[in-house]
Amino acid sequence: MMKYGIGLLVALCILVIGYFIGATEHKNMFSNVKWTDVGTLLVTFFGFSFGFFTYFQWLSSKRKEDAYFAAKKYVASIDEIEEHLHELLFQYxxxxxxxxxxxxxxxxxVKRIEHLNNVWSHLYQxxxxLYKSHRELEFWSVKLTNVFSEDYEAMNxxxxxxxxxxxxxxxxxxxxxxxxMENMDSVIRHKKQFDELYNGILQITQKRVQCGFKAIFRFGQ
Incomplete structure (x- = not known):
């Protein structure tokens, strides 16, 4: 969006310059015009142009900050999921x-089982x-790199x-x-399945730590 603002500013400058160049062929039209008024007009014009340029520069910077915040929110959602999974594992x-x-x-x-149900509610939230933060990335022109986009699908x-x-x-x-304890074999079997799934998710979530922030996201203009 900033490039359109700069383009408009350049067009205005060219228009003003062209106007004054053309005006030299009609000097008599400006015989009664005070140069102080012309100077004031030029100062006003360039002041407006500077404010216009500054605004679009600020807007571009603000969009970058919002995009960075959206990316941080996505990472924070993964951290929260990892924390709740670790709590489930600890209780199990x-x-x-x-x-x-x-x-x-x-x-x-019995108290542990009650706590497990609460932890699962937090994990669901x-x-x-995570879903909402992933959806917001596109709005801010942020994309996951190919590897981490595949990891997102795999983790879900x-x-x-x-x-x-x-x-x-x-x-x-x-x-x-x-x-x-009559169904001990079933409990052990399901616990083993949980451990395998937990380890699979942990490998995905730990990859972001190993690769770093810049390797996860691609920021648009």
């Missing part, structure tokens, strides 16, 4: 049966935030699978507590 590691690890009391396990598929596995695992854990 304490409640799921593992050889050599003492099984927690029923009261503590974080996914919504993995998160869909996490949703299914976590729901099943939570149900299995509830029955595990109530049935005195």
């Amino acid at each position: 590691n304490h409640i799921c049966p593992v050889p050599g690890l003492q099984v927690e009391s029923k009261g503590i396990s 974080a996914r919504r935030d 598929k993995l998160l869909d699978n996490v949703s299914v596995v976590s729901s099943a695992l939570n149900n299995q854990l509830f029955h595990f507590i109530e049935s005195h």
